[in-house]
Amino acid sequence: MDINDRYDDEQLAALLKVAGPRPAVDAEVVRRVRVVAHDAWHAELRQRARRRTIGWLSAAAAAVIIVILTIPRSQSPTPVPAVRVATVERIEGRTSVRVGDAIKTGAVVSTAPESFATLQWGDRGSLRIAAGSRIRFDATDSIRLEHGAIYFASSTPGKPIRVQTRFGTVRDIGTAFEVRVDRKALQVRVREGLVELQHEHSIERAGAGFQLLLQEGSGVTRSAISTRGADWHWVLLAAPPIVLDGNAHGVLAAIAREEGLTLVFADQTIAARVNRTSLHDHVPLAPDEALDAATLAADLSYRINGSTLIIDGNRKR
Amino acid sequence: MTEPIHADRFLVQRMLRGDEAAFAEFFDGNFAPLYRFALRRTNGDADAAEEVVQTTLCAAIRKLATFRGEASLLAWLMTFCRHEISAYYRSRQRVPPLVELKEDLPEIQAAMASISADDPLVRKELASRIQSILDSLPSHYGDVLEWKYIDGISVLAIAERLGISAKAAESMLTRARVAFRDAFAAVGA
Numbered sequence: 001m002d003i004n005d006r007y008d009d010e011q012l013a014a015l016l017k018v019a020g021p022r023p024a025v026d027a028e029v030v031r032r033v034r035v036v037a038h039d040a041w042h043a044e045l046r047q048r049a050r051r052r053t054i055g056w057l058s059a060a061a062a063a064v065i066i067v068i069l070t071i072p073r074s075q076s077p078t079p080v081p082a083v084r085v086a087t088v089e090r091i092e093g094r095t096s097v098r099v100g101d102a103i104k105t106g107a108v109v110s111t112a113p114e115s116f117a118t119l120q121w122g123d124r125g126s127l128r129i130a131a132g133s134r135i136r137f138d139a140t141d142s143i144r145l146e147h148g149a150i151y152f153a154s155s156t157p158g159k160p161i162r163v164q165t166r167f168g169t170v171r172d173i174g175t176a177f178e179v180r181v182d183r184k185a186l187q188v189r190v191r192e193g194l195v196e197l198q199h200e201h202s203i204e205r206a207g208a209g210f211q212l213l214l215q216e217g218s219g220v221t222r223s224a225i226s227t228r229g230a231d232w233h234w235v236l237l238a239a240p241p242i243v244l245d246g247n248a249h250g251v252l253a254a255i256a257r258e259e260g261l262t263l264v265f266a267d268q269t270i271a272a273r274v275n276r277t278s279l280h281d282h283v284p285l286a287p288d289e290a291l292d293a294a295t296l297a298a299d300l301s302y303r304i305n306g307s308t309l310i311i312d313g314n315r316k317r
Numbered sequence: 318m319t320e321p322i323h324a325d326r327f328l329v330q331r332m333l334r335g336d337e338a339a340f341a342e343f344f345d346g347n348f349a350p351l352y353r354f355a356l357r358r359t360n361g362d363a364d365a366a367e368e369v370v371q372t373t374l375c376a377a378i379r380k381l382a383t384f385r386g387e388a389s390l391l392a393w394l395m396t397f398c399r400h401e402i403s404a405y406y407r408s409r410q411r412v413p414p415l416v417e418l419k420e421d422l423p424e425i426q427a428a429m430a431s432i433s434a435d436d437p438l439v440r441k442e443l444a445s446r447i448q449s450i451l452d453s454l455p456s457h458y459g460d461v462l463e464w465k466y467i468d469g470i471s472v473l474a475i476a477e478r479l480g481i482s483a484k485a486a487e488s489m490l491t492r493a494r495v496a497f498r499d500a501f502a503a504v505g506a
């Protein structure tokens with residue numbers, strides 16, 4: 001039978017079903033080889049730049065001499081020194097950094113599957129790097145997310161950061177948000193405040209409870225999302241520990257933020273009481289543990305209604 | 318639609334300019350097929366395949382400027398990979414497995430002429446060969462064929478996955494079918 005005649009849809013399906021899907025490659029192998037290949041690529045780019053520079057210098061030697069003779073003092077480019085940008089607070093699993101590492105501009109941080117890293121980004125806020133991600137610190141206020149996902153929760157108003165991706169640049173406007181990139185799409189999920197996405201010549205903004213999705217070859221779509229739940233689980237796992245030390249209102253606000261909840265008080269009396277209460281402890285706790293411990297210590301109770309954390313004083317003794 | 322080889326040449330030019338997105342496209346588009354190519358030729362030795370592919374990619378990246386686009390980027394990488402496989406076994410004073418010869422066995426060729434191969438061994442070799450053909454097709458062709466005919470995904474869903482229109486996805490499927498048929502016929506002839 002002629003092979004050309006045989007390949008209608010059904011026969012092609014039958015043939016391909018004999019083969020079955022091609023085996024997937026272990027994500028860890030992909031990550032390892034990608035890191036090495038990426039470094040090799042950058043080394044080659046640097047090598048090419050050096051070769052080009054030498055070529056230009058040779059070709060322009062005569063012109064340079066003239067410039068030297070005619071301009072008494074010229075300025076030579078000064079290499080920009082690497083600046084300390086962030087500190088590693090927590091890691092889980094396999095990452096390219098260790099707790100306590102100082103991260104400088106130009107540094108790359110990567111995480112293996114089922115791992116994460118939590119960094120304190122100067123006084124700008126908390127940066128969490130999800131499993132299977134790779135970022136590069138381009139500047140003191142800018143990272144490049146090559147793949148994977150990050151979450152950023154700002155702590156200082158007026159110190160915005162930028163997350164650059166191959167699809168566009170995300171800029172925070174005092175907020176908490178997640179940026180996720182894969183081969184085909186960029187997803188920005190906003191938990192708090194406002195985020196701006198610059199893509200080609202357009203700017204899109206999204207507030208808390210919304211996401212922007214930019215797929216390759218198409219425009220940006222916006223949809224409503226929940227600010228808590230399974231999609232944010234990794235963010236909670238990667239949260240820096242909370243220490244019950246300081247004003248109870250501040251501690252509860254920090255816990256609520258990590259949980260993606262809005263903090264409210266049952267009434268004004270409770271609010272005033274919480275504002276007057278100070279907590280003094282030094283044990284680092286996960287956010288859910290901290291909520292139980294803080295309310296217990298301050299003789300309060302809490303309940304969660306949807307995305308609201310309600311603090312009350314009528315704790316059962 | 319850009320010809321795949323022209324697209325590869327453009328991709329390499331972008332990489333040489335330092336475009337991070339181009340590197341991602343280069344790696345994501347070629348790593349898995351190259352790895353499976355190496356795995357088949359190292360008798361399923363995952364460590365050997367990883368080492369070989371890593372050295373292949375590094376060597377190819379150093380020679381990127383010499384890529385002229387006479388063949389596809391993947392075919393070009395496979396040439397490096399063959400060399401690295403030989404080097405890998407030479408350095409260990411071992412002989413590479415004769416995997417490529419297996420694919421030329423008369424029973425395999427006979428199986429290719431008959432889709433419903435019952436012998437499990439022949440079926441396994443046939444499956445391996447088909448997967449190898451899927452890997453050798455230009456960018457995304459293997460994926461769309463696998464999604465459509467093995468996973469049973471609709472053209473619309475494929476279009477969404479690739480971020481292209483349904484019409485463009487249908488057109489890609491048609492080209493992928495032709496490319497597969499040609500590659501299969503060339504092997505089975």
